[in-house]
Amino acid sequence: xxxxxxxxxxxxxxxxxxxxxxxxxxxxxxxxxxxxxxxxxxxxxxxxxxxxxxxxxxxxxxxxxxxxxxxxxxxxxxxxxxxxxxxxxxxxxxxxxxxxxxxxxxxxxxxxxxxxxxxxxxxxxxxxxxxxxxxxxxxxxxxxxxxxxxxxxxxxxxxxxxxxxxxxxxxxxxxxxxxxxxxxxxxxxxxxxxxxxxxxxxxxxxxxxxxxxxxxxxxxxxxxxxxxxxxxxxxxxxxxxxxxxxxxxxxxxxxxxxxxxxxxxxxxxxxxxxxxxxxxxxxxxxxxxxxxxxxxxxxxxxxxxxxxxxxxxxxxxxxxxxxxxxxxxxxxxxxxxxxxxxxxxxxxxxxxxxxxxxxxxxxxxxxxxxxxxxxxxxxxxxxxxxxxxxxxxxxxxxxxxxxxxxxxxxxxxxxxxxxxxxxxxxxxxxxxxxxxxxxxxxxxxxxxxxxxxxxxxxxxxxxxxxx
Numbered sequence: 001x002x003x004x005x006x007x008x009x010x011x012x013x014x015x016x017x018x019x020x021x022x023x024x025x026x027x028x029x030x031x032x033x034x035x036x037x038x039x040x041x042x043x044x045x046x047x048x049x050x051x052x053x054x055x056x057x058x059x060x061x062x063x064x065x066x067x068x069x070x071x072x073x074x075x076x077x078x079x080x081x082x083x084x085x086x087x088x089x090x091x092x093x094x095x096x097x098x099x100x101x102x103x104x105x106x107x108x109x110x111x112x113x114x115x116x117x118x119x120x121x122x123x124x125x126x127x128x129x130x131x132x133x134x135x136x137x138x139x140x141x142x143x144x145x146x147x148x149x150x151x152x153x154x155x156x157x158x159x160x161x162x163x164x165x166x167x168x169x170x171x172x173x174x175x176x177x178x179x180x181x182x183x184x185x186x187x188x189x190x191x192x193x194x195x196x197x198x199x200x201x202x203x204x205x206x207x208x209x210x211x212x213x214x215x216x217x218x219x220x221x222x223x224x225x226x227x228x229x230x231x232x233x234x235x236x237x238x239x240x241x242x243x244x245x246x247x248x249x250x251x252x253x254x255x256x257x258x259x260x261x262x263x264x265x266x267x268x269x270x271x272x273x274x275x276x277x278x279x280x281x282x283x284x285x286x287x288x289x290x291x292x293x294x295x296x297x298x299x300x301x302x303x304x305x306x307x308x309x310x311x312x313x314x315x316x317x318x319x320x321x322x323x324x325x326x327x328x329x330x331x332x333x334x335x336x337x338x339x340x341x342x343x344x345x346x347x348x349x350x351x352x353x354x355x356x357x358x359x360x361x362x363x364x365x366x367x368x369x370x371x372x373x374x375x376x377x378x379x380x381x382x383x384x385x386x387x388x389x390x391x392x393x394x395x396x397x398x399x400x401x402x403x404x405x406x407x408x409x410x411x412x413x414x415x416x417x418x419x420x421x422x423x424x425x426x427x428x429x430x431x432x433x434x435x436x437x438x439x440x441x442x443x444x445x446x447x448x449x450x451x452x453x454x455x456x457x458x459x460x461x462x463x464x465x466x467x
Contacts (some may be wrong), residue, residue, distance in 0.1 A: 001315045001320075005134070007025075008113050016219075023091045023256060023259050023260060024083075024086065024087070024090050024091045024159075024252075024256065024302055025078070025251075025252055025255040025256065025259070026077065026078055026083065026188070026389060027076060027077055027078060027176060028075070028076045028078055028249055028251050028252065029073070029075060029248070029251040029254070029255060029286050029287055029290065030070065030071070030072065030073055030074055030076060030248050030251075031247065031251070031282070031286045031289060031290055031293075031358060032070075032071035032072075032244060032358060033071065033072055033073060033074035034074065034290045034294055035071070035358075035361065035362070036293070036359055037365055038071050038361070039071070039137075039244065039320070039332070039357035039358050039360070039361045040331075040332035040357065040361070042056075042068075042329040042330065042331055042357075043319060043329060043330040043331075043463065045321070045326070045328075045329065045330050045461065047294075048463065051069075051329050053065055053066065053069060056068060056069065057354075058230065059136050059226060059229060059236065059237050059328075060236055060237060060238070060245075061131065061134040061138050061140070061236050061238075062106060062134075062138060063134040063138070064131060064134050064238075064245050065138070065389065067244070067245040067248055068244055068245045068312065069244030070244060073245075073441045075220075076204045076248060077320050078130075078252075081133055082129055082130055082133050085129045085133075085159075085162065086126075086129070087254070088118070089117055089118035089125070090126075090252065090256070091256045091260075092113060092114055092115050092117060092253070092256060092261040093113075093114045093117065094111060094112075094114075094256070094257055095111065095112050095113075095114055095115050095213060095262070095389075096109065096111055096190040097110040097111065097112070098228065099388040099390075100202070100385065100388050100389055100405070100408075100431050101128075101178075101408070102388075103388045104386070104405060104408045104409060104412060105412055106128040106408040106411050106412040107411055107412065107415060107416065107417045108401055108407070108408045108411035108412075108416070108417065108418050108419070108420050109266070109417070109418075109419045109420065110404060110408055110420045110422075111261070111266070111268070111419070111420070111421045111422075112404075112421070112422050112423070112424040113253055113256070113284060113421070113422075113423050113424065114424045115260060115280070115364060115423070115424065115425050115426055115462045116390070116391070116394070116424065116425070116426040116427040118213075119154075119158060119185075120151060120154045120155035120158050120185075120426075121151060121154065121394070121426045121427045121429065121430065122152075122154075122155065122394065122425055122426030122427075123250060123253060123279070123280050123283065123423075123425045123426060124151045124152045124154070124155035124227060124240050124279070124426075125155040125158065125159065126249050126252055126253065126283070127155075127240065127245075127246045127249035127250055127279065128152070128155035128156040128158065128159040128238075128240070128266065128378070129142070129159040129162070129430075130249045131156070131159075131238040131245075131249075132156065132159035132160050132162070132163050132165055132238075133159075133163065135163075135165060135236055135238070136163045136164070136165055138168065138236075140165070140234050140235060140236055141165070141166055141233075141234035141235060141373045142165050142166025142167060142168065142232075142234070142235050143156070143160065143161070143165060143166070143167060143168070143229070143236055143237065143238045144168040144169075144170070144225040144226075144228040144229040144232075144235055144236075144237050144238070145167075145168070145169055145237065145238050145239065145240065146169070146170045146171070146172070146196065146218060146222045146224070146225045146239075146240075147169055147170070147172070147221070147224050147240065148171075148172050148173050148175055148218050148221075148276070148352070149175055149179065149182070149351075149394070149395070149396060149431070150171060150175055150179050150182030150183065150185075150186070150430065151182075151240075151394070151425075151426055152240030152241070153169040153171055153182075153186050153191065153193065153240075154182060154186050154189075155240070156169070156191070156240070157169065157185070157186040157189035157190065157191035158189050160189070160190070160191070161189040161190050161269040161304075166190075166192075166235075167186075167190065167191040167192070168191070168192045168194075168225070168228055168235075169186055169191050169192065169193045169194070169225075170194050170195075170196040170198065170204075170221040170224040170225045170228070171193055171194065171195055171196060171221065172182065172195075172196055172215070172216040172217060172218060172220070172221050173185075173195045173196055173197065173214070173215050173216035173267075174215035174216055176193070176195035176196075176216075176292060177195070177401050178433045178434070179430050179431065179433065181430050182430040185430075187339035194224075195216070196216050196219075196221040196224050197211075197214065197216055197218050197220045197224065197349065197385075198224060199222075200228070201224045201227045201228060202223065202227060203223040203224055203227050203325035204220070204223070204224045204227075205228075206325065206405035207220050207223070207324060207325065207334070209318075211341060214341055215341075217324060217340075217341055217342055217352070217353070218276075218277070218325045218352040218353075219321075219322070219323050219324035219325075219338055219340075219352065219353050220323075220325070222239070222324070222325075222328065223323040223324050223325025223326075223328070224325070225237055226323065226327055226328055227325070227327065240277075240279060241276060241277030241278060241279035241352070241356070242277035242278060242279070242322065242331075242352070242354065242355070242356050243356075244357065244358050246279045247278065247279060247282035247283060247286070247356060247358055247359075248282025249283075249399060250279050250282060250284075250286075251282075251283050251286040251287070251381075252281060252283065253280065253283040253284050253286075253423065254283055254284045254285055254286040254288060254337075255286070255287050256286045257284065257287075257421065258287045258288065258322050261421075266419055267375055267419065268288070268299060268419045268420065268421035269299070269300060269418040269419050269420070270299070270300045270301075270302065270404075270407055270418060270419075270420045270421070271284065271285050271288055271299050271300070271301050271302070271421045271466055272301075272302045272304060272400045272403050272404050272407070272420065272421070272422040272423070273285065273302075273303060273304065273400050273401075273422065273423040273425075274303075274304050274305070274350060274396045274397060274399035274423070274425065275303035275304060275305045275311075275312065275350070275355065275359070275370065276305070276396065276401045277311075277352045277354070277355065277356060278355055278356030278358070278359040280396075280423050280425045281303055281356060281359065282356055282359055283423075284421075284423040285299075285301050285368070287299065288301070289367065289368075291361065292367060293367070299466055300369070301367065301368035302367070302368070302369055302370070302403055303359065303363070303368060303369070303370040303371075303405075304370070304371055304373060304399040304400050304402065304403045305350060305372050305399065306350050306372060306373065306374075306375060306378075307370075307371075307372040307373060307374045307375075307446070307447045307448075308335070308342055308354065308375070308445075308447065309332045309336070309342040309350060309353070310372040310448065311333075311335060311336055311352070311353065311354055311355045312334050312355060312360075312363055312370035312372075313337050313370050313371065313372045314336070314372070314448065314453055315334040315336045315355070315453075316334070316335060316336075316337075316457050316460070317332070317333070317334050317360060317364050317465040318332065318333075318335060318460055319332045319460070319461060320332075320333065320335040320337065320338050320353075320354060320460055320461065321338040321461060322354065323338060324338055324339065324359075325355075326338060326461075329332070330461060330463065331354065331357050332360065333354045333355050333356065333357050333360040334354065334363065335353055335354040335355070335457075335460075336353045336354070336448075336453060336456055336457070337353060337453075337456030337457045337458075337460060338353055338354070338457055339418065339426075339456050339459045340353040340453075340456040349371060350396050350399070353456075371403060373399055373402050373403065374436070374445040374447070375395070375443060375445055376443055376445055377402055378395065378398045378401075378402050378442060379395070379398065379434070379435070379438040379443065380399045380438075381398055381402040381405050382395065382398035382401060382428065382435075383435075383438070384405070385398070385405075391424070391427065392427060392428045392429055392435075393424060393427065393428050394425060394426040394427055394428040394431060395424060395428060395431055395434055396425055396426070397423065397424045397425040397428075397453075398428075399423065400422040400423055400424070400425075401424070403422075404420050404422040407420055407422060
């Protein structure tokens with residue numbers, strides 16, 4: 001499919017420009033518009049009523065708040081300024097994993113959408129530039145956020161530097177300590193990075209007092225970032241996953257993937273993505289799930305999560321706080337409880353207690369399935385992939401690799417010639433501490449007990465109609 005130049009209207013057009021014009025979408029896709037069962041609304045924890053645009057605009061940029069509440073508009077135009085930024089690294093490659101297929105001796109075709117070909121090293125930049133753009137357009141001074149593995153914080157710091165915005169990042173403590181180079185990339189782009197929970201915020205001090213030995217969590221960091229936003233004039237909070245506005249921006253992943261597969265004449269049988277909060281999985285599956293919802297096609301969709309933080313596979317579908325400090329709106333989602341403190345596994349971007357409301361509704365309606373895997377299984381797959389495909393994958397992405405390989409092996413055993421698509425969300429070059437632990441045989445698996453989950457679920461907020 002790749003050529004150095006294309007012929008159109010008897011004029012030679014450089015390949016890069018051709019791709020930009022014909023393979024990069026000009027609109028985001030809002031999956032909720034095609035959902036018969038819409039995700040339950042966010043609730044104001046004080047009133048128990050759906051959050052209004054005015055209330056949400058006190059935390060988020062106004063345009064982003066509108067996107068968050070809009071479950072009717074199927075396509076949203078991508079502003080030209082964002083499109084121009086996207087052109088620096090999009091369209092992202094869709095790769096046929098020939099070497100992996102050969103290594104596994106499988107009749108399956110394996111494709112992966114690679115989102116690590118930008119300086120931030122992940123798919124997170126797709127939404128970071130959008131959220132920073134709307135903040136700048138609103139005339140704000142800066143934004144606050146949280147980050148787990150550091151990919152989102154890196155992406156947002158890049159976007160803010162590009163647009164001249166202040167960027168304050170609360171980084172999960174265990175990742176702050178394990179991934180100093182990711183932290184330094186953020187600082188290089190001008191971001192202020194704080195390990196969370198911290199003493200900078202009231203909620204951070206409260207969490208530290210309650211859990212003095214905590215390694216932190218995304219829920220903790222979200223609480224601090226929200227408090228920092230609402231207590232500083234000219235600032236708003238932005239989030240790298242979970243929210244439906246983020247899934248809208250990340251739909252460029254799936255839209256590009258479908259354009260490329262259609263050109264190949266390919267249709268995936270199985271679509272696989274890692275699942276922490278839902279941003280990359282939701283973005284990858286968006287147009288395919290839209291077809292499934294409309295009855296135009298069928299796909300098997302698999303969400304993969306860590307056994308140490310299994311929101312889908314062992315969580316409860318209920319209203320819960322999006323953050324540990326219980327200051328954010330309530331979202332109906334699959335959750336382990338906002339007070340849940342995950343074990344310090346090495347896939348920092350997947351250490352979140354809940355899951356996107358959109359994906360939670362789809363999962364509850366049986367449009368997709370979920371599996372959990374241990375981190376030693378994940379790193380075994382990551383190293384095998386790196387050796388045959390030449391890319392060192394992020395630990396988060398490697399959850400999808402693990403299950404993609406398992407499905408390909410199953411095809412080898414059954415003789416089925418299926419087409420498998422998975423999302424390679426980013427690179428793992430800032431995760432060498434984790435690879436070192438695995439290579440030295442020091443990596444340990446942690447699987448939650450039923451008692452631990454029950455203890456956290458027992459603390460779910462009381463919402464009318466929720467047992």
